[in-house]
Amino acid sequence: MAENPFFAPSDLPYELPPFAEIREEHYLPAFRRGMAEQLAEVEAIAGSTEPPTFDDTIAALERSGRVLDRTATAFFSIASSNSSDGIMEIEKEISPELTRHSDSIRLNRALWARIKQVTTSDPEEAWLLQKYREDFIRAGADLSETEQARLRELNEELSRLSTEFAQALLKAATEAALVVKDPAELDGFDQARIDSLRQDDGTYALPLLNFTAQPALSQLTNREVRRRLFELSVGRAPGNFAIAARMAALRAERAALLGFPDHASYVVADQTAKTVEAVEEMLGQLVGPAVRNAGREAEELAQQAGFPIEPWDWPYYSEQVRKARYDFDDSAVRPYFELERVYRDGIFFAAGKLYGVTFEERSDLAGYHPDVKVFEVFEEDGSALGLFLLDPYARANKRGGAWMNNLVDQSLLFGLRPVVLNNLNVTKPASGPTLLTYDEVTTAFHEFGHALHGLFSKVRFPRVSGTSVPRDFVEYPSQVNEMWVTWPEVLANYARHHETGEPMPAELVEKLTAAETFNQGFKTVEYLAATLLDWAWHRLAPGEEVADAEAFEAAALERAGIAVPQVRPRYRTNYFAHIFAGGYSAGYYSYIWSEVLDAESVEWFKENGGLRRENGEHFRRELLSRGGSLDPLSAFRNFRGREPRIEPLLKRRGLD
Numbered sequence: 001m002a003e004n005p006f007f008a009p010s011d012l013p014y015e016l017p018p019f020a021e022i023r024e025e026h027y028l029p030a031f032r033r034g035m036a037e038q039l040a041e042v043e044a045i046a047g048s049t050e051p052p053t054f055d056d057t058i059a060a061l062e063r064s065g066r067v068l069d070r071t072a073t074a075f076f077s078i079a080s081s082n083s084s085d086g087i088m089e090i091e092k093e094i095s096p097e098l099t100r101h102s103d104s105i106r107l108n109r110a111l112w113a114r115i116k117q118v119t120t121s122d123p124e125e126a127w128l129l130q131k132y133r134e135d136f137i138r139a140g141a142d143l144s145e146t147e148q149a150r151l152r153e154l155n156e157e158l159s160r161l162s163t164e165f166a167q168a169l170l171k172a173a174t175e176a177a178l179v180v181k182d183p184a185e186l187d188g189f190d191q192a193r194i195d196s197l198r199q200d201d202g203t204y205a206l207p208l209l210n211f212t213a214q215p216a217l218s219q220l221t222n223r224e225v226r227r228r229l230f231e232l233s234v235g236r237a238p239g240n241f242a243i244a245a246r247m248a249a250l251r252a253e254r255a256a257l258l259g260f261p262d263h264a265s266y267v268v269a270d271q272t273a274k275t276v277e278a279v280e281e282m283l284g285q286l287v288g289p290a291v292r293n294a295g296r297e298a299e300e301l302a303q304q305a306g307f308p309i310e311p312w313d314w315p316y317y318s319e320q321v322r323k324a325r326y327d328f329d330d331s332a333v334r335p336y337f338e339l340e341r342v343y344r345d346g347i348f349f350a351a352g353k354l355y356g357v358t359f360e361e362r363s364d365l366a367g368y369h370p371d372v373k374v375f376e377v378f379e380e381d382g383s384a385l386g387l388f389l390l391d392p393y394a395r396a397n398k399r400g401g402a403w404m405n406n407l408v409d410q411s412l413l414f415g416l417r418p419v420v421l422n423n424l425n426v427t428k429p430a431s432g433p434t435l436l437t438y439d440e441v442t443t444a445f446h447e448f449g450h451a452l453h454g455l456f457s458k459v460r461f462p463r464v465s466g467t468s469v470p471r472d473f474v475e476y477p478s479q480v481n482e483m484w485v486t487w488p489e490v491l492a493n494y495a496r497h498h499e500t501g502e503p504m505p506a507e508l509v510e511k512l513t514a515a516e517t518f519n520q521g522f523k524t525v526e527y528l529a530a531t532l533l534d535w536a537w538h539r540l541a542p543g544e545e546v547a548d549a550e551a552f553e554a555a556a557l558e559r560a561g562i563a564v565p566q567v568r569p570r571y572r573t574n575y576f577a578h579i580f581a582g583g584y585s586a587g588y589y590s591y592i593w594s595e596v597l598d599a600e601s602v603e604w605f606k607e608n609g610g611l612r613r614e615n616g617e618h619f620r621r622e623l624l625s626r627g628g629s630l631d632p633l634s635a636f637r638n639f640r641g642r643e644p645r646i647e648p649l650l651k652r653r654g655l656d
């Protein structure tokens with residue numbers, strides 16, 4: 001097995017995983033060897049007879065499990081971005097083993113006894129020590145043997161169900177695709193788009209994106225085809241309803257074991273929100289105004305359509321109203337948003353102005369797919385900072401949405417510099433340049449905000465590196481980075497016509513920014529509905545069984561006052577991967593919670609002259625570079641100079 005590339009650190013620059021050498025058969029042996037090695041390391045730490053110190057206990061745990069870490073990081077990145085039947089099989093097999101492994105560390109009584117005795121006076125160490133204690137208590141370290149045995153069972157079943165949920169969704173994206181025989185039914189798409197959907201058997205298939213309102217609904221002129229597409233979207237992977245209900249019940253039982261009234265209370269306890277009441281107070285302030293806004297928008301759309309609209313009509317007629325009112329639509333701006341230029345002259349340009357960093361493509365370094373681009377990032381003084389990988393295109397074997405993950409965590413402990421990856425799901429054109437929608441441009445800036453959080457990390461320990469912050473904090477820096485999308489100096493630099501090089505005409509820019517508040521009622525309601533659905537599932541008391549998940553979903557939305565007939569939740573239960581296949585259970589509220597800090601910070605940048613090197617430096621020093629190495633709200637206060645207030649957010653969303 002000497003040739004298994006995971007057994008030794010990668011010798012590529014920045015320890016980039018050697019994707020060219022990694023084969024599927026390497027994963028299982030590497031996972032198993034990695035787990036065995038880490039268990040031996042943990043046994044040695046727990047079995048020591050010396051009085052425990054920070055270094056021989058906490059730092060030693062941070063140093064443990066290197067093979068496992070390398071393997072898991074590469075594997076789960078591939079499982080999300082470039083999966084295969086083989087990868088899916090491995091994931092199914094390894095997920096419960098990994099859960100057992102992590103339980104066997106956190107439920108190790110001798111280890112826990114030593115951690116409880118560690119003391120330190122160094123602030124960064126003290127914060128990490130506190131994180132470890134919370135992690136262990138929250139994982140059940142203080143429970144009895146019988147309780148721990150039940151906890152292990154619950155964790156394993158949850159991990160198995162979560163994998164099943166995700167895999168059913170990945171299959172549904174193509175299996176539940178809209179298929180038409182006659183291309184005339186795709187009226188509204190341009191010819192290039194239609195050609196790209198053509199399959200070998202002569203039919204045309206439009207795969208589902210992972211949220212409810214498929215973007216194609218804004219273009220397809222045939223109302224019946226829109227209805228079919230919408231029904232396919234909300235009805236996909238129907239088996240997932242039962243999985244979700246089962247997971248919610250198991251999570252409630254686990255919360256009770258750990259001493260919490262429900263899963264939501266358990267989750268928020270180590271977030272910046274801390275209590276369910278704080279979350280509910282926040283959401284309560286938003287629901288009423290958002291529903292009223294959406295109601296007004298629905299009336300406008302009905303006027304435009306000449307009949308009461310259905311959910312599958314909303315995107316189409318809102319696009320019509322937008323055209324009528326602002327005289328622009330996506331097809332007018334797309335020619336100015338060419339993918340490479342958006343990065344080079346927009347995203348990288350803004351980062352240069354703010355943080356002094358520069359980017360150089362490294363075509364000698366390979367990602368896991370030919371479409372992945374690798375960039376080396378340099379500081380202002382020319383020193384090397386890390387690698388940024390970009391995987392922009394949608395693929396049948398890639399999960400939906402956009403996200404960032406680390407391929408190498410920055411840490412001073414190992415002297416490692418960061419390698420971060422951004423994934424988007426842009427449709428790859430059959431030929432010619434890749435032109436983005438305005439939403440896709442915004443998403444690209446957003447994900448790059450996460451990338452900066454990873455790249456600028458300058459902390460000692462991997463556990464708190466980069467984006468290892470609470471979920472209700474992690475979206476904050478990425479949302480701040482969205483402010484540069486329409487910042488005049490940035491926009492003027494990247495929004496240029498892909499054929500003529502002409503800058504976007506001033507009146508189009510004006511329309512683009514004027515239209516920013518357009519359709520906010522819809523956007524806020526579809527987001528809040530998903531948030532409150534997540535919340536309802538995870539506020540279930542232990543023992544409360546849900547037999548009919550669809551009926552539960554409808555009742556929950558009704559009860560929360562967010563049941564707007566024309567606006568369905570951004571995710572329904574059956575495809576809510578964030579909460580049933582990702583880390584966001586009882587955490588989807590995080591986006592709007594983070595937006596409070598985001599709106600505050602955008603205000604700060606504007607008060608201080610916007611796109612300036614000193615401003616970037618201040619944000620980087622106090623916030624981006626600190627990762628999770630201190631209390632996140634302290635980092636915010638150090639940056640902003642005051643406690644966060646909700647008013648800037650209400651104003652921005654037109655909810656004040």
Ligand SMILES: [Zn+2]
Pocket residue numbers: 446447450475478
């Ligand atoms: Zn994000």
